[in-house]
Amino acid sequence: MAKQLCFLHTGPRLCFLAQQQGLNTLEPHFSKVALVESIAELIENLPMVPEPSSIISSSMAAVFSLSKLKPLLALELESRLLRTLLYTIFTGQDTTHFQALHNTYLESLDAMVGCLLTETPTRDKVQHLLEVCRMGRSGAEFPLNAIRGLQRRD
Numbered sequence: 265m266a267k268q269l270c271f272l273h274t275g276p277r278l279c280f281l282a283q284q285q286g287l288n289t290l291e292p293h294f295s296k297v298a299l300v301e302s303i304a305e306l307i308e309n310l311p312m313v314p315e316p317s318s319i320i321s322s323s324m325a326a327v328f329s330l331s332k333l334k335p336l337l338a339l340e341l342e343s344r345l346l347r348t349l350l351y352t353i354f355t356g357q358d359t360t361h362f363q364a365l366h367n368t369y370l371e372s373l374d375a376m377v378g379c380l381l382t383e384t385p386t387r388d389k390v391q392h393l394l395e396v397c398r399m400g401r402s403g404a405e406f407p408l409n410a411i412r413g414l415q416r417r418d
Contacts, residue, residue, distance in 0.1 A: 265317060265319065268306055268319055269318065269319065269322055271302070271306075272303070272306075272319065272322035272323055272325070272326045273322060273326075275299055275303075275325075275326035275327075275329055275330055276325055276326055276328075276329035278290055278294060279329035279330060279332060279333055280329070282333060283332070283333075287333075288333055288334050289333050289334045289335065290330075290333060291334075291335070296330050296333060296334075296335060296337070297335070297337065297338070297341065299326070299330060300327060300330060300337060300341055300345060301341065303323050303326055303327060303345065304341070304344050304345045304348055306319070306323065307319070307320065307323055307345075307348045307349060307352055308348050310352065312355075320349070320352060320353065320369060320372075321365075321368060321369065321372050323349070324349065324369075324372040324373060324375070324376045325372065325376075327345060327376050327379075327380075328372075328375055328376045328379050331376070331379040331380050331382070331383055332379060336383050336384055337380070337383065339389065339392055342380055342393070343392065343393070343396045346377065346380075346393060346396050346397070347396050349373060349376075350373075350396075350397060353366070353369050353370075353373065377393065380393070381393070
């Protein structure tokens with residue numbers, strides 16, 4: 265787990281350094297797409313454990329940082345990532361520790377999706393992401409009460 269966290273913490277640092285140097289990309293040294301694909305794969309392969317780890321939050325923070333740089337992510341990759349995160353968050357164990365982190369996960373998810381929408385704020389993208397939110401990793405619908413948790417409370 266330490267190697268996974270080290271990898272996830274490197275993404276935001278790289279993004280910060282690039283932005284500090286006036287760059288809007290990590291290319292040609294690093295591929296944003298490859299980094300996000302690796303993050304999605306890492307989340308997909310997380311074992312279901314009774315207590316959540318900081319990998320989920322660190323994953324969302326890394327994607328949040330990466331989404332501020334070019335190139336734009338393909339809609340399919342964003343969908344894969346979002347679907348995997350939703351599945352992981354909403355199918356977690358019902359423990360006191362998980363419940364305490366649940367709000368943090370939702371705040372991180374909200375910030376990450378907000379950044380993804382900022383990349384390309386189109387009606388089609390919003391519609392597609394809403395469809396992804398409705399569907400689970402296997403294509404089955406998420407429970408409605410889980411999806412309502414994603415809605416902003418004004």
